[in-house]
Amino acid sequence: MILRIATRGSALARWQAEHVASLLAEADDDVDVELVIVDTSGDRQQDVPIWQMGGKGVFVKEVQAAVLDGRADIAVHSAKDLPSNTIDGLALGAVPERGEVRDALVGSTLAGLPAGARVATGSARRRAQLADQRPDLTFASLRGNIATRLSRASEHDAIVVAAVALERLGQSDAITELLPTNVMLPQVGQGALAIECRDGDRERVELLHAIEHEPSRLAVDAERAFLAELEGDCDLPAGAYARARSGGGVEVEGLIASLDGRIVLRHRAFGLDPVAAGSGVATYLLDRAGGSELASP
Numbered sequence: 001m002i003l004r005i006a007t008r009g010s011a012l013a014r015w016q017a018e019h020v021a022s023l024l025a026e027a028d029d030d031v032d033v034e035l036v037i038v039d040t041s042g043d044r045q046q047d048v049p050i051w052q053m054g055g056k057g058v059f060v061k062e063v064q065a066a067v068l069d070g071r072a073d074i075a076v077h078s079a080k081d082l083p084s085n086t087i088d089g090l091a092l093g094a095v096p097e098r099g100e101v102r103d104a105l106v107g108s109t110l111a112g113l114p115a116g117a118r119v120a121t122g123s124a125r126r127r128a129q130l131a132d133q134r135p136d137l138t139f140a141s142l143r144g145n146i147a148t149r150l151s152r153a154s155e156h157d158a159i160v161v162a163a164v165a166l167e168r169l170g171q172s173d174a175i176t177e178l179l180p181t182n183v184m185l186p187q188v189g190q191g192a193l194a195i196e197c198r199d200g201d202r203e204r205v206e207l208l209h210a211i212e213h214e215p216s217r218l219a220v221d222a223e224r225a226f227l228a229e230l231e232g233d234c235d236l237p238a239g240a241y242a243r244a245r246s247g248g249g250v251e252v253e254g255l256i257a258s259l260d261g262r263i264v265l266r267h268r269a270f271g272l273d274p275v276a277a278g279s280g281v282a283t284y285l286l287d288r289a290g291g292s293e294l295a296s297p
Contacts, residue, residue, distance in 0.1 A: 131261025
């Protein structure tokens, strides 16, 4: 079987697609893979902050289109790039075993940053949480692939990137500090891969099932449900981290914050159903913790 995998063209995206290809080859030695490289609007507009471009979806729409129109059979995404609801015509076929979820500082530790230090990041979520920890910090925008971001690290006191990206590209030695989740809650789906196929494509669904990692899938489902309950991709900084428990059920911690980081709301809950647990945490933050006031125009 020839399996065409749609992916972005960055080094990290190619690594992810090739990793999935290797997992599929291990599961079925009759699978031959071809990569279908897709240029996305998020890659083309690297001088615009992601939240100003419409948030989630800017890195996946064109990749999804390649599957929908038949140019590719499956699409490999960073799960954090996917909107909270799967679009018509596609199905989330598999979530392989998740990697590192934490964010990393490059250039300095958080405690080692001098007063008024400038930290570069393209993420409102990261800015808000760092400002909560260190109100004295100033921020600069940072976009581009990992090589571009690392090349600009010396222009700032520190930059923030997803640790898993550095690990996958063999650049873990660039990490100065891994930020614990009680300091920096990750983006929904961070560290996980999401593989989409056409809805109803039973042959591909069955193939992808072989590389599904159930604990990772449960966690990603819970986090995506959290985001969906926030009415999709709201402009507020938001993060979530879910972990499947060995005895069953999922623990979910969620966060929403003001853009300036002066208000950061967190809530943690456990549930047997991942979707109910994730949406329940979001509902609590919105309705009982005052988050709906942050979300109001």
